Amino acid sequence: MTEKNAQSMSHQDCLVALMVAVSASDENIRTAELIKIQSAVNMLPVFADYDIDRMTRISNTVLDLFEQEDGLEALFGLIRDDLPERLYETAYALACDVAAADGKLAETELEFLAEVRYELNIDRLHAAAIERGARARHMV
Numbered sequence: 001m002t003e004k005n006a007q008s009m010s011h012q013d014c015l016v017a018l019m020v021a022v023s024a025s026d027e028n029i030r031t032a033e034l035i036k037i038q039s040a041v042n043m044l045p046v047f048a049d050y051d052i053d054r055m056t057r058i059s060n061t062v063l064d065l066f067e068q069e070d071g072l073e074a075l076f077g078l079i080r081d082d083l084p085e086r087l088y089e090t091a092y093a094l095a096c097d098v099a100a101a102d103g104k105l106a107e108t109e110l111e112f113l114a115e116v117r118y119e120l121n122i123d124r125l126h127a128a129a130i131e132r133g134a135r136a137r138h139m140v
Helices: 003-007 011-024 031-043 054-067 071-082 085-100 107-119 124-137
Strands: none
Touching: 011 031, 011 054, 011 071, 011 085, 011 107, 031 085, 054 071, 071 107, 085 107, 085 124, 107 124
């Protein structure tokens, strides 16, 4: 198996990785965020054929990358390589939902979401609509 094949991820892996990354971005993975990730994987059609046992490996990969100096850049590289462009807005929406799940958005989470918007080339107007939807779903 080549190094590229060893490191490639399914599009579902990419979505899970991004959700875990936004949760870990403030160095405090909260229960509400984990529940949101689990709920997304269990309920959304994009995850219909996803092997849920892969979540642990993908989560560990993300956390390992966060320990490395250029880990965030490497994570976005993997996501851009393996996530179809048609799912970029889905990825951003899932990231926003995870960030909003605990009712608080730390500055590091906001910065991470801005980086996601940039890396996935999400149009600012579309991003605002996605963010507004996440906010509305998580109002208390």
